[in-house]
Amino acid sequence: MMTSKSIPISEIFYSIQGEGKYSGHPSLFIRVGGCNLTCPGFSSHGCDSFYAVDKKYKSSWKMMSVNELIVEIEKYYPCDIILTGGEPTLYYQKFYPIIEKFKNITIETNTTIDIDFDKYPAFKDVSFAMSVKLSNSGEEYSKRVNKKAIKNIAKNAKKSFFKFVINSDVNSEIEDIIKEINLPIYCMPLGETKGELEKNAIFTFEFCLKHNYFYSDRIHIRLFSKKKGV
Numbered sequence: 001m002m003t004s005k006s007i008p009i010s011e012i013f014y015s016i017q018g019e020g021k022y023s024g025h026p027s028l029f030i031r032v033g034g035c036n037l038t039c040p041g042f043s044s045h046g047c048d049s050f051y052a053v054d055k056k057y058k059s060s061w062k063m064m065s066v067n068e069l070i071v072e073i074e075k076y077y078p079c080d081i082i083l084t085g086g087e088p089t090l091y092y093q094k095f096y097p098i099i100e101k102f103k104n105i106t107i108e109t110n111t112t113i114d115i116d117f118d119k120y121p122a123f124k125d126v127s128f129a130m131s132v133k134l135s136n137s138g139e140e141y142s143k144r145v146n147k148k149a150i151k152n153i154a155k156n157a158k159k160s161f162f163k164f165v166i167n168s169d170v171n172s173e174i175e176d177i178i179k180e181i182n183l184p185i186y187c188m189p190l191g192e193t194k195g196e197l198e199k200n201a202i203f204t205f206e207f208c209l210k211h212n213y214f215y216s217d218r219i220h221i222r223l224f225s226k227k228k229g230v
């Protein structure tokens, strides 16, 4: 039964963070169900985590209370905790007891939802992996870029960083998004299989050199391709 404290969870698994600032860290991944975008440009299914976005898969999502999630986290903690999805900030108020209780939390977000840092100040210690979607996501600009939300996170949560999925379609759009924000920028190759990843990796490598951005590989795709829960 859905309660006000219930969060739809697509999967929970312990693995190695495969991309971005904390790449290589042993981490507990909590993947929520539901997203406010669909990203039709990313694969034949749209988003590469389609089973956590497409409502067709809703029956596989488990409604969990925050206390049940805390019990799961305590089985693995101390390790990094990754709230991912889907879009975890859809439920950010409900996650707050976890944010207050644990350290080393990353929230992987499309950064379209404004966080109320005054009311929920513990979010200032969270690292937001701001994966703002680019035109290669297939989403409209007005849906995928919320500059107010981006600036608010950058101002309040100083451990945060940008994480962009790129291929040769990317032009100057990253510069538009990062303007006036001083946070690390990671770019990683688009692709949901090892082959696709390798096809875009050289371009990404050279793009990072040219713009002085950090290159991030995607360890889980390189090692396991489309396998879930790794």
Ligand code: SF4
Binding pocket: 035, 036, 037, 038, 039, 042, 047, 048, 049, 053, 085, 086, 087, 110, 133
């Ligand atoms: S924002 Fe992320 S989770 Fe949502 S549809 Fe796009 S890629 Fe998938």
